[in-house]
Each structure stands twice: as C-alpha cells, then as structure tokens.
Amino acid sequence: MSRPDPLKVLTVCGVGMGSSLMLRMTAEDVLKRMEVPAKVEATDVSSARGMQADVIIGQGMHTEAFEGRAPVVVGISNFMDKDGLQQQLTEAFEAQGWLEPQP
C-alpha cells in the first residue's frame, strides 16, 4: 500500500488540549526527522472515534480502543521520548510498506 501524502496523524488524550498537544509537538518533530510529510492534529478520544486517520498516537490506555481503526496505532507513555516514538513509528511504517520508495 502506498503511503498517503501527507499522512493524517491524530494525537489523542482525554480532553484534547493538554497531553495530546504536547504529543503533537513530539510527533511533528519525529516525523520531520523521518522525512515523512504529515499533518498532525491533537484531539480528544471521543472526537477521534468519529475521525479518519492514517496514524493514531496516544497513551496506551487510550490507543487500545483504536486498534484496527487506523493502519497505524501507536501507544506511548513518555511524550519526551522522541527516540522511542521514532523507533515505534519506523517499525509500524515498515510493516505498512510506507518506508519503501513511494510511487
């Protein structure tokens, strides 16, 4: 499957304006490092249920509910751990074939 360009990424948390925003900044930075064009939006868990996305990132306690609802769902616990997020995204993107040269 070819990678959507840009990737639509949601960062989620309970209210959609605290930790999801922090996570959005981390995710934007990591995706830039990976040279993957992406549009990252922070939102709350209940709004996210009604939204389409290619990637969903949040704390594990929130992302469990999204398994299977987006091609890539990543649960993290430390928003400051950019290397950890990059590793998780790299593995998940590889599994999708998103890191191969795009047509």
Added chain:
Amino acid sequence: MSELLEEAVLVGRARRPAGGWRDAIRVACDPLVEREAVSEHYPQRCIEMVEEHGPYIVLAPGIALAHARPEDGALRLAVAATTLTEPVAFGHEDNDPVDLVFAFGSPDRDQHVGLLSALATALLGGLADRLRAAEDDEALQAALAEVGDGG
C-alpha cells in the same frame, strides 16, 4: 515572545506536601485559584478528568499536567508548577510516582497552544530537573520564567 505569553500567569511553588494524587492536583491548582486565573471549582474538574479518562495527564516519568476544559472555569491563560516533598502515585503504569505537577488553564481552545508549546520545549530542554532542584518558591519561580521567555 507573543503578547499572549506575556500576559500569561506563570507561578511556581517548591516542595509542597500532598497526600495522594487528588490532593497533589489541588495543591498544584492552588496558586491559580489564588491569582483568580481559574475558578474555585476548577481543581475538582481537573480531578474528575483523571477519574473519567485515566491518569493520562502523567505525561512523562514523574511529571503530571493537570487541567480541565475552558468551560470548567479557566479564566486566564495560566500555568503553575509545583514540586512535591513526597512523590505520589497516579496509577500510571509507566510514569509513577509523580513529584512535579503542572496545572494549567486556558479560557479557550486556541490560546494555550503557544504556552504549552513553550512548556514542552522547556521540558525537552531539561526544565524538570531545574524545577526539582529549586529549594524555595523564589528559585522555582525563577526557573519557570524561562517558559515565558522561550515561547
């Protein structure tokens, strides 16, 4: 620095006791209530957010960011940082125990983006250690000031 950041309330408290995570959230919100940056029922709403959605506000090891919605009584753009004498457990699988609690409030859903962005940048730059090292309110307040300068 943006005008909004300039007007934001930034307040710090060092080494306060707290009996459990609910009390830690109240203690962290106290300076915002005192400054009338949030209403008196705002701390309780912050606690209810965790009761409803889980301890997701513990966003890195030892660090919690307590907040509620604008309509829950956030009157001014504000952030408070409080270090605890004894760490408390929030029930977070990976990031417990917590010894640094931020409380923030934003009167609308857009204003806070610059402030939280500055806070995230400062945290990634080692702000948490500088706040933890502060022995009194004055020192903590001085360390926190970089958030307002760095926007």
